[in-house]
Amino acid sequence: MSLKFSEEANSKLEVLYGRYPSKQPVILAALHLAQKEFGDLRDEVIEVVAKTLDLSKAHVFGVVTFYTMFRRQQGGTTTIRVCTNVACMLRDGYDVLAAFENKLGLKRGESNADFSLVEEECIAACANAPAVVCGTKYFLDVTPEQVDEIVDFLKSNPHPESEVC
Amino acid sequence: MPAEIGQLLVTRRFGDEENKQITSYEAKGGYKIARKAMLMPASDIVDQIKASNLRGRGGAGFPTGLKWSFVPKDATDVHLVVNCDESEPGTCKDRELVYWDPHLLIEGMIIAAHTLGAVHNYIYIRGEMMREYAVLVKAVEEAYARGYLGDRIMGTGKQACHITVHRGAGAYICGEETALLNSMEGLRGQPRLKPPFPAIKGLFGKPTVVNNVETLMNIPFIVDQGGQWFADLGVGRSGGTRTVCVSGHVEKPGIYELPMTITFRELIEDVCGGMWKGKKFKGLIPGGTSMPPLVDSELDVPVEFDALMTDERIKPVEVTEGVPFDMGGGRQLRTMAGSGGIVVFDEDTDVVALCSRIMSFYHHESCGQCTPCREGTGWMDKICKRIAAGKGKEGDVELLGKIANGIAGNTICALGEAAAWPMMGFMTKFRAEFEAKCIIKKGAAA
Ligand SMILES: Cc1cc2nc3c(=O)[nH]c(=O)nc-3n(C[C@H](O)[C@H](O)[C@H](O)COP(=O)(O)O)c2cc1C
Ligand code: SF4
Numbered sequence: 001m002s003l004k005f006s007e008e009a010n011s012k013l014e015v016l017y018g019r020y021p022s023k024q025p026v027i028l029a030a031l032h033l034a035q036k037e038f039g040d041l042r043d044e045v046i047e048v049v050a051k052t053l054d055l056s057k058a059h060v061f062g063v064v065t066f067y068t069m070f071r072r073q074q075g076g077t078t079t080i081r082v083c084t085n086v087a088c089m090l091r092d093g094y095d096v097l098a099a100f101e102n103k104l105g106l107k108r109g110e111s112n113a114d115f116s117l118v119e120e121e122c123i124a125a126c127a128n129a130p131a132v133v134c135g136t137k138y139f140l141d142v143t144p145e146q147v148d149e150i151v152d153f154l155k156s157n158p159h160p161e162s163e164v165c
Numbered sequence: 166m167p168a169e170i171g172q173l174l175v176t177r178r179f180g181d182e183e184n185k186q187i188t189s190y191e192a193k194g195g196y197k198i199a200r201k202a203m204l205m206p207a208s209d210i211v212d213q214i215k216a217s218n219l220r221g222r223g224g225a226g227f228p229t230g231l232k233w234s235f236v237p238k239d240a241t242d243v244h245l246v247v248n249c250d251e252s253e254p255g256t257c258k259d260r261e262l263v264y265w266d267p268h269l270l271i272e273g274m275i276i277a278a279h280t281l282g283a284v285h286n287y288i289y290i291r292g293e294m295m296r297e298y299a300v301l302v303k304a305v306e307e308a309y310a311r312g313y314l315g316d317r318i319m320g321t322g323k324q325a326c327h328i329t330v331h332r333g334a335g336a337y338i339c340g341e342e343t344a345l346l347n348s349m350e351g352l353r354g355q356p357r358l359k360p361p362f363p364a365i366k367g368l369f370g371k372p373t374v375v376n377n378v379e380t381l382m383n384i385p386f387i388v389d390q391g392g393q394w395f396a397d398l399g400v401g402r403s404g405g406t407r408t409v410c411v412s413g414h415v416e417k418p419g420i421y422e423l424p425m426t427i428t429f430r431e432l433i434e435d436v437c438g439g440m441w442k443g444k445k446f447k448g449l450i451p452g453g454t455s456m457p458p459l460v461d462s463e464l465d466v467p468v469e470f471d472a473l474m475t476d477e478r479i480k481p482v483e484v485t486e487g488v489p490f491d492m493g494g495g496r497q498l499r500t501m502a503g504s505g506g507i508v509v510f511d512e513d514t515d516v517v518a519l520c521s522r523i524m525s526f527y528h529h530e531s532c533g534q535c536t537p538c539r540e541g542t543g544w545m546d547k548i549c550k551r552i553a554a555g556k557g558k559e560g561d562v563e564l565l566g567k568i569a570n571g572i573a574g575n576t577i578c579a580l581g582e583a584a585a586w587p588m589m590g591f592m593t594k595f596r597a598e599f600e601a602k603c604i605i606k607k608g609a610a611a
């Protein structure tokens with residue numbers, strides 16, 4: 001089975017090539033698109049990206065492993081990023097994270113079909129701590145009591161991170 | 166005239182949902198200043214920016230006019246890159262700035278591009294900022310449709326001006342300007358050795374100016390009302406207003422644009438409604454987690470760039486008890502204005518746990534290129550964790566000082582200092598709390 005970018009992805013990449021002196025700078029955009037279309041960045045996906053951009057697999061692999069948003073294995077539809085950095089920590093962000101773990105039956109770093117739960121570093125929403133981000137959706141000034149409601153909301157309104165690719 | 170409370174520049178459109186649309190922005194006079202700038206010679210604009218005392222809002226407070234003047238006069242293929250990576254813990258202004266006023270950023274970029282002779286310009290936005298990415302992409306498309314961007318800058322035929330929004334993918338270090346450039350080039354986001362500086366050899370090997378979002382959003386105001394006017398809003402060598410992000414234990418956390426002269430005490434008491442739940446103040450982080458904290462006796466200092474580095478009321482940070490950190494040239498490190506992220510904590514806060522959380526952040530974010538940073542952040546994280554857990558050993562506090570001192574000044578980029586300085590600062594200001602938790606005697610089994 002050989003994987004292929006969709007027509008739509010290819011035309012997006014074509015536009016981007018025109019914005020840079022070579023194809024290499026398009027790698028992050030290509031990887032975001034690949035993760036959207038193929039679900040993760042397993043070896044054969046890395047191969048597709050390498051071929052598309054005329055780069056070595058080793059180069060692409062090196063880039064993939066540097067950034068935290070790229071995943072090598074399938075995750076849940078919606079990634080829930082819960083900040084526990086200082087501003088959020090001071091306003092009980094760890095309790096919010098624990099409430100997500102309880103509600104989802106997942107530990108931080110784990111996934112099921114619907115959700116991946118991530119303990120995140122500061123997401124630049126410190127004035128509304130504790131903060132949670134899921135794709136384009138922010139949940140601000142979150143309390144542990146609101147977590148049930150947030151999860152139920154996301155179940156019926158998924159916010160995959162691929163929505164802005 | 167010095168700025169007054171309530172006099173807003175970059176945050177004045179906060180809460181105005183319509184303003185994201187180009188028609189609404191234009192209706193309020195938007196893009197008129199860029200048009201005016203097209204008629205000004207580049208050297209005049211640089212002079213105005215120099216006179217304005219505008220200092221970079223990304224963390225280092227470097228004078229913007231001076232930075233622009235480092236680009237060689239005869240340079241071709243200059244690039245302007247906007248740093249919208251905002252990941253310094255405690256900082257949350259740039260994300261909101263681009264969300265509420267994307268066209269102000271684009272207008273600032275058009276003026277900067279005209280001044281620098283830059284054709285291909287980029288906004289590097291942090292990967293997790295998906296909502297803001299969508300806002301920026303739409304705003305850029307609108308600006309193209311209206312002819313502000315494209316092959317003829319503002320339709321004048323003087324030069325082309327293109328803006329591409331470039332998404333990151335999760336890595337704090339990509340906020341460091343040379344790591345950002347490597348990331349943009351499609352490499353791992355690791356910082357470069359300097360020199361050469363980006364103004365000489367930056368993106369794709371060409372002269373490049375990297376500026377913070379807020380820095381560029383101030384440019385239209387300076388061109389409109391003049392450098393002197395902007396300088397007068399501020400104080401000393403810090404022109405304009407100061408946008409701070411206040412979080413933690415205050416009643417009203419928020420993003421506030423204020424006069425440079427306001428003190429931390431006024432900020433907490435008058436602007437932020439005092440301490441949360443009426444608790445007592447213990448300390449604050451003044452400019453993102455990279456900066457040494459301040460305690461109560463140090464709160465009467467203004468939030469302005471120079472005061473935080475030089476005011477005698479702020480105690481210098483120490484490496485070993487009683488030995489201040491030597492920054493070279495006889496200077497001692499007090500603290501810095503940094504990114505404007507102010508994190509306030511109250512009397513009930515376990516500062517060792519707080520410092521430990523900061524160390525785990527820098528350990529996680531070190532790119533691993535330099536041994537002092539890679540190993541040192543790991544050790545500081547580990548030792549802070551064990552002290553926080555009440556399992557510190559006799560001598561651990563001194564060890565932390567030694568490690569921090571071994572990192573600062575010995576690394577490729579400033580992430581080394583960003584980790585070492587708060588470590589030294591917390592130890593200086595809250596030493597007793599660290600020592601109280603180091604209870605295991607030397608030689609005893611843990
Ligand atoms: C580890 C590290 C992280 C940084 N992160 C950011 C950032 O997220 N945003 C930013 O504008 N500057 C950041 N900076 C500062 C940039 O390197 C650079 O000085 C700044 O973007 C220049 O813009 P300015 O002169 O307008 O402030 C960071 C620096 C370091 C050392
Ligand atoms: S100081 Fe740290 S983050 Fe900076 S280049 Fe060295 S290892 Fe990387």
Ligand code: FES
Pocket residue numbers: 083084085086087088089121122123124125126129130131254255256
């Ligand atoms: S510390 Fe949580 S959003 Fe900044």
